[in-house]
Amino acid sequence: MMGNISNISLTPYKSPGLPAPKPEHQIKMDHNPKPQDLYAERLEDPLQESPKIKDHVNKLLEKHEVRSDWDKAVLLFRAVLPSGAEFDPDPIFITPIRSPYRLQKGLSLEEGGLAITYNKDPLAPQRKKHGDLLPDELIGLPPAERIATCLELSNLLVSLLRSAGIKAYIAHVKKDFSHAYVIALIDGITFKLDPVKRLFLRTGGSFDKDRENIAFHYAKEAFYLSKQGKLAKALEAYNTALEFNPKMAKIWYNKGLVLIKCGECGPEQERLIKALEAFNKALKINPDLFEARANKGAVLAKLGKLEEAMEALNAALELKPGSSAAWRLKGKILFNLGRRDEAAEAFKRAKALQ
Numbered sequence: 464m465m466g467n468i469s470n471i472s473l474t475p476y477k478s479p480g481l482p483a484p485k486p487e488h489q490i491k492m493d494h495n496p497k498p499q500d501l502y503a504e505r506l507e508d509p510l511q512e513s514p515k516i517k518d519h520v521n522k523l524l525e526k527h528e529v530r531s532d533w534d535k536a537v538l539l540f541r542a543v544l545p546s547g548a549e550f551d552p553d554p555i556f557i558t559p560i561r562s563p564y565r566l567q568k569g570l571s572l573e574e575g576g577l578a579i580t581y582n583k584d585p586l587a588p589q590r591k592k593h594g595d596l597l598p599d600e601l602i603g604l605p606p607a608e609r610i611a612t613c614l615e616l617s618n619l620l621v622s623l624l625r626s627a628g629i630k631a632y633i634a635h636v637k638k639d640f641s642h643a644y645v646i647a648l649i650d651g652i653t654f655k656l657d658p659v660k661r662l663f664l665r666t667g668g669s670f671d672k673d674r675e676n677i678a679f680h681y682a683k684e685a686f687y688l689s690k691q692g693k694l695a696k697a698l699e700a701y702n703t704a705l706e707f708n709p710k711m712a713k714i715w716y717n718k719g720l721v722l723i724k725c726g727e728c729g730p731e732q733e734r735l736i737k738a739l740e741a742f743n744k745a746l747k748i749n750p751d752l753f754e755a756r757a758n759k760g761a762v763l764a765k766l767g768k769l770e771e772a773m774e775a776l777n778a779a780l781e782l783k784p785g786s787s788a789a790w791r792l793k794g795k796i797l798f799n800l801g802r803r804d805e806a807a808e809a810f811k812r813a814k815a816l817q
Contacts, residue, residue: 495673506703509618509680510633510673512626513599520626523575532629536649536656537567539623542576543616543658544569550661567663572606579619581659582610585690595684598622613659614643614683618676620658621645631656632670635679643679646670678708685717694725715745716755723762735762753782757789764796772796787816 501508520539529538537552544550548569570576579601584590589610593600598619601609611619617633624631630648634655644657646668655666671679685700701718705711719741722734729737742759745752760775776793780786794809 496677501677506677507597507680509595509597509676510621510625511598512622515599515602516622517626519602520623524627526575532627532649535627536624536629536647536654537663538570539620539627540656540658540663541567541570542623543579543620544576544661545580546571546576546578548661550663552663577602577609577619578606579609579611579616581612581616583612584610585687590687591691594687595680612683613641613657614679616658617643617645618680620656632673633676633679634668634670674707678704678711678714680704681707682711682714682717685721689717689721694721695727697721698725698728709744710748712745712749712752712755715741715748716752716758719745719755719758719762723758732766735766738762739766751782753779753786756782757786757792760789760796761792764792764799769796769800773800785816787813790816 496506498508498511523538523542524535527538529535540550546569550567552567572578587610589596589600589604589608596604596611596615601611601615601619614633621631621633624645624647632646634644634646636642642659644655644660644662646666647654647656653666653668655662655664655668657663681700681704685697685704688694688697688700698718698721701714701721704714705718708714719738722728722738722741725734728734739759739762742755742762745755746759749755756775756779760772760779763769763772763775773793773796776789776796779789780793783789790809790813794806794813797803797806797809
């Protein structure tokens with residue numbers, strides 16, 4: 464099938480001795496789940512305020528003798544940056560009363576820094592073992608093995624800030640779910656804290672609800688599992704993500720791709736029908752999602768519905784007329800419909816676009 468699974472993943476709660484997750488979770492989705500609710504449902508909390516996190520925060524604040532929310536936020540931001548990495552806190556907000564300093568640097572290990580390296584490799588040993596890394600898992604790794612994507616790093620920063628008594632939430636770039644950052648309320652003012660881009664600025668931006676971030680966490684984990692060839696587990700993780708947020712087109716699309724490939728997830732005919740349903744749900748949310756339209760056409764063709772497949776491919780090519788793969792698939796469908804001249808023209812277009 465054309466298109467790759469998008470880079471966007473919770474798995475069963477990882478504490479030893481707990482049973483597998485229930486097929487359907489009972490958490491109410493009209494509010495932000497409480498940590499105890501997630502624990503009861505055997506689900507992970509990507510924004511956990513665990514004893515390990517709180518202990519790390521308390522020791523760091525005590526070591527550096529900070530008291531104000533502003534100084535706490537700056538210090539915790541420094542803790543998640545690479546040692547020596549520079550950033551410039553919002554210049555308008557700095558005053559001698561709050562902070563007499565400007566340019567800041569990431570803390571060293573000796574100063575309490577976490578020495579985290581940016582890394583999004585789904586096949587990294589840490590992710591093969593843990594999946595999408597939770598805050599506890601991140602700080603529990605040896606310093607040389609601490610890696611994080613923007614989402615993992617932002618989740619950790621939110622956990623640290625909340626453990627210090629500062630309101631903080633995850634935000635995503637709405638047009639591109641591949642990047643996440645933190646929105647924090649400091650001294651009554653909203654700030655954007657982006658540990659990957661090293662930004663610490665005032666903002667009027669909005670943030671995601673915690674349940675939406677849980678959906679991102681499970682979707683990210685599903686992505687890692689699919690890349691590792693664990694397709695049945697990836698499908699479970701995508702289903703959990705969609706329980707928390709069923710309005711994410713890319714997750715429906717990715718679920719459809721996994722269903723096509725997962726031989727152990729049921730008979731092919733049933734999987735293709737479910738994949739088609741997933742692509743249709745993705746397109747209901749985002750009609751301009753080219754990959755979902757193109758793969759919908761491919762699934763319809765495999766189901767023998769060639770005329771419907773042609774409609775889907777034509778709609779996909781209206782969105783992306785330069786897709787060689789879509790023209791090639793259109794050529795195959797036209798050939799099977801007996802429209803040989805049109806098929807030859809489609810193959811010609813596909814070759815020219817390679």
